[in-house]
Amino acid sequence: MPAIFSIAQMPEQDSQAALLELEEQRLAIKTTKLRSFYFMAAGVLLAAAGLIFEYQLPGIIGGALFLTTGFVFFYKGSSTQGDYVHDFKQKVIRAALLDINPSLRIEPERGLSIGETIRSGLFSTIPDRVSSEDQITGRLGKTVFCFSEVHAEYKTTTRTKNGTKETWHDIFRGIVFVADFNKNFEGVTVIRPKDAGAAISAWFAKNVPVLSSSSHQLVQLENPDFCKEFVTYSSDQVEARYILTPLMMERLCELNSRSEYTIAASFIDHFMFLAFPFDTNYFEPPVFKTLLDPNLLHDDIEVVSFMLSIVETLDLNTRIWGKK
Amino acid sequence: MMIPFLIVLGVLVLFGILLYNRLITKKNQVTNAFSTIDVMLKKRFDLLPNLVELVKQYMQHESSLLNSLTHLRTQAYSQDLPAEKKIALDADLTSGMRSVMLNAENYPDLKANTNFLNLQTAWTESEEQIAAARRNYNASVTDYNDAIMTFPGNIMAGMMNYKEESVISIPEEERRNISASDLFNRTNA
Secondary structure, X not given: OOOOOOHHHOOXXXXXXXXXXXXXHHHHHHHHHXXXXXXXXXXXXXXXXXXXXXXXXXXXXXXXXXXXXXXXXXXXXXXXXXXXXXXXXXXXXXXXXXXXXXOOEEEOOOOOOHHHHHHHOOOOXXXXXXXXXXXXXXXXXXXXXXXXXXXXXXXXXXXXXXXXXXXXXXXXXXXEEEEEOOEOOOOOEEEEEOOHHHHHHXXXXXXXXXXXXXXXXXXXXXXHHHHHHEXXXXXXXXXXXXHOOHHXXXXXXXXXXXXXXXXXXXXXXXXXXXXXXXXXXXXXXXXXXXXXOOOOOHHHHHHHHHHHHHHHHOOOOOOOOEOO | OHHHHHHHXXXXXXXXXXXXXXXXXXXXXXXXXXXXXXXXXHHHHHHHHXXXXXXXHHOHHXXXXXXXXXXXXXXXXXXXXXXXXXXXXXXXXXXXXXXXXXXXXXOHHHHHOHHHHHHHHHHHHHHHHHHXXXXXXXXXXXXXXXXXXXXXXXXXXXXXOOOOOOOOOOOHHHHOOOOHHHHHOOOOO
């Protein structure tokens, strides 16, 4: 598995040809977008000059014309960009994934639905809106998995003088990894980062269970490093420990230490969900940078390799507990 | 003068009720956790006859070990044993079964038997479930002990005659995080 994928390592010649073709598309989009920015800037400057030098009418008319032309170019560039992004994912990303592991497939339009996100129980706040894309599916040994980029948000409504105002807040932005877990279980076990809010909730769940906001019981586990990072809730205390063996807790801590932000995990419906917060939007082609850069896919390949390493780190291929 | 006194008295009574209920809940959690281990042990003991019968057909040289396992299993059912004794029996059974599983490596026909593989998987699963139940019991006991040994729970616990409970010691193998796949020398990857 290559740590860094470069265009020199593209598996097939037609992929190279596709990349060159895409580079032409990129240059055309770049030119259109730059034109649109120049026209819009010229429009604003013209209108401003008209106002300053008291040529208001010609200034505004000229400015509006330039702005409109700029918007037309911008719209044209954006509509072409959709095809460019689609082709990049289907040709370049797809080829790179096959090079890493032949079972990997990308479905750019698919992702985690809002229903699946809520059902995963990964987040303490229920999202009102979920946008998800770039689902990658695959199989390593006996473990079937998929992961996709997810942006989950909730909304708050406030009253203003003119009515109501909706504000959207981030719950999570990153990648959610879903895999078929190697043990049978019936209940729900959720592991969340131990931030201040989660620590307070956990204190209430332990000391004043009546006031606990969680519908599940707090699970007090033995690993101090694990408990420092995470709060665990489950519908079944024994089942939670069946899943979270001492070894599994160590492995989750190891996985967490390799992630920039604290991860979250849940075990529901025979599946394991892992949420990795990320700031980067992966698998997107650049517009203002060349596609012929040897390190073009460095970050994308790194994140895919990281996702694949989860199966090994968590030992998901060991199937000796009745789950085939 | 009377009203503040009644308020203080009311708060104290409420506090006493909450403390009493808390201790009862924790004591019940310990009992419940113990009964979970008992259920898991029964599940495991039920697996044993089939495993021993099957293994006997292939491992004639290990008859004394297999007979001792059968004897332990009979003991587990012969009388109404306290749970502590059952746990001790289970430790002996586990140790015996580890020997059987390791010796199975020397019997290729046995290793290839589908029933044996299924039973082996079921045994491993039950081992992990018992370990989980035991850890749950220990967590409940620790929680209960903390509640009856710290102030003001210790005063109420003294009045209720609640005594400290002992945790179950974790076998050395589990502390070393031995994996079942290592034990069976069989990773189904």
